[in-house]
Amino acid sequence: MTRLSTYTTWLAAILLSLPLQAAGAVRVVATTEDLASIVREVGGEKVRVDAIARGYQDPHFVEAKPSFIILLHSADLLVLVGRELEVAWLPALITQSRNAKIQPGAAGYLDASLTARIVDVPTGPVTRAMGDVHPSGNPHYWLDPGNGRLIAKAIQNKLAEISPGDAAYFEGRYADFDRRLSEAEKRWTAAMAPYKGTKIVTYHRSWSNFVERFGLDVVDYVEPKPGIPPSPAHQLALVQEIKRQQIRIILVEPYFDLKTPNAIARDTGATVLVMPPSVGGVKEARDYISLFDYNINLLVSAFAKAGAR
Amino acid sequence: MVLGGCLTLPGRGLAQTPAPAAGQTTAQELRDELERLRKEFEAIRDDYGARLAAIESRLATLTPGSTTAGAPQAPSPAGGAAVPPGAAGAGGPTGTLPVYGSQSALSKIFNPDIAVIGNFLGAVGENEIDPAPAFELNEAEATFQAVVDPYARADFFLAFSPEGVEIEEGYLTFPTLPGGLLAKVGKFKQQFGKVNTLHPHQTSWVDEPLALRNLLGGEEGLNDSGVSVSKLIVNPWMFLEATGEVYQGSSGLFASFERSDVSVLGRLRGYRDLTESTNLDVGTSVAYGTNDAGPDFTTRVVGLDATLRYRPLRRAIYQRLLARTELFWSRRGEEGGDVSAFGLYASADYQFARRWFAGARYDWSERAYDASLVDKGPSLLLTFWPSEFSQIRGQYRRTSFAEGVTANEILFQFLFSIGAHGAHTF
DSSP states (O other), rough: OOOHHHHHHHHHHHHHHHHHHTTSSSEEEEHHHHHHHHHHHHGGGEEEEEEEEOTSOOSSSSSOOHHHHHHHOOOEEEEEOOTTTTTTTHHHHHHHTTOGGGGSTTEEEEEGGGGOOOOOOOOSSOOOOOOSTTTOOOSSSGSSSSHHHHHHHHHHHHHHOOOGHHHHHHHHHHHHHHHHHHHHHHHHHHHHHHGTEEEEEEEESSSHHHHHHHHHHEEEEESBBBTOOOOOOHHHHHHHHHHHHHOOOEOOOTTTTTTTHHHHHHHOOOOEOOSSTTTTTSOOOOOHHHHHHHHHHHHHHHHHHHTTO | OOHHHHHHHHHHHHHTTTOOOHHHHHHHHHHHHHHHHHHHHHHHHHHHHHHHHHHHHHHHHSSTOOTTTTTTOOOOOOSEEEEOTTTTTTTTTTEEEEEEESSSSGGTTOOOOOEEEEEEEEEEEOSSSSSSSSSSEEEEEEEEEEETTTTEEEEEEEEETTEEEEEEEEEEEETTOSTTTTEEEEEEEOOOOTTSOOGGGGSSSSSSHHHHEEEEEEEEOOEEEEEEEEOOOOSSEEEEEEEEEEESSEEEOEEEEEEEEOOOEEEEEEEEEEESSSEEEEEEEEEEEEOOTOOOOOEEEEEEEEEEEEEEEGTTTEEEEEEEEEEEEEOOOOOTEEEEEEEEEEEEEEEEETTTTEEEEEEEESSOOTTTTEEEEEEEEEEEEEEETEEEEEEEEEEOOOOOOOEEEEEEEEEEEEEOOOOOOO
């Protein structure tokens, strides 16, 4: 009798401890540091976030390292950029993760692009003669703060679904993020207002959402086609175009070689700006809002110095 | 339905005509009325005739293979794609680009990802022992990959070669099993070491190392129908994976004389990031089964592999190093007693520019049937990538065969891929 009751007590204790364990932090893996930052904003201390790609790394070319399999194996939620950005490495990691929760279509699989505003969606048919095109639109959509808000909302809804007890907490965190982002947006818009319509050249087509939001005009790219490295003929044409249109600024993502952009700058007198498209791309871009703070500041001071219009 | 309505209408029209009355004016009225009705009938006939023709032509376009003239042609969306902005002056095409394949994405929704990878080989030089043609489309590999249902995904790799068509791989993967398990059923490359698991387009060479030819069943390699279960052993120090596999028992290395002559394989793989740019991948494998000498004779191969990778994240598209070695110990049972043979290769492949790779490999291997016969030799490689979807490779190979013959060759390879090819495992 005593033994049985001891046994029952132990069993009850174990059973009671189970929900307690489950009520711990939601384990989230985000494919990029931008998404990880937004998860942190919304999830606060109720989540544990890891990012796969570093902010100074080209997110198209991440290696599917087994160490990422370990991360994904114990994740409750996977947040991805989508739009084929991770197509070369994420599917293999998901399959090998041996984690039913984060398989495509499962509750713990969140494609952040589904509720975001996507640009550059090809209207006609797509071929690889166009370079490495994304058939379902530009995947660098997080570079519009409006999309940052939409991503945060999607994450809030998903976290509330996974951990319903903390729904109010996530809602409060989202509201706070939304408020801070709106304030910051006013600041950024005001800072960029004098430079509306300024013509620039960028290396890759990473900034479509950004330039649309802040009223810049991308005239051409250092890459002749997305994902195709610069060619001498294109470089020559670009130099002529930059001279003709009096373009002062060339934006380069931190993971591209500066040789060609620097050569173009020498021939044209334009300035090369290394501008991070992701959180963690430079150490000042610690989170989603400071990424824009850093970039807007960088652009405004470069425009002011170059007298660009 | 439409036709019936058309025929009944005139009747109804006539029934509404007022009864004939005497006198000139009434006769005139009647004629006018008849004329009006005739016109009305003709208008209705023309209208319905046109509708009928439209419906018929629509039906015709719905029937596959039909090319009825007069069918309303859906305007082909542009009929070509515009050259994207920024492409001007790049030496690429101008004007609109041709478009291949169906223009209706809707019809493709549940189709698998389909890709074809062409492997075109060329060879120059002398090789009396193992000659390859001057030019050969060695293989066209068609891949079909898709999710089957919420519990499984399927991968098919069909190899079309001058010898015929072969199911290179075709398997089902269950990624949602409990307990950190991953199961595969079907025909697939056995998880023995590293290179045996790779398709020709995934290796750093035009050919395959001599040790694989001599000790792992030749060109076919270890590739068989069976079941594979692998488990993730979660621990705080490293990625650790244990794999167990059972096969039918008839691959290049093994032969099955009765149903119970299955071959088995075990593998343990460890991986660890040394820094964010550098990592080490080591593994050991063992395969065992009856061989072609008879039901009483078995072959056992033990393998050891180590891979060191270096790829700085900030310059990931410009620079990387892959250094790899594999060692094989084979013990083959035969009438005259067991033959124990050893073989290895060591290779390095270094990316020194966005599109350029240089590599070297050294081979040394005894032969599984006679360990006194040793083949060996070095190779030098240079690879150029026009894009992610094609590569051009040259390999200088000097092989000293056990027969006392030395072969000096230059091998060429054009690898190209079209379609949506799934992500590769690391």
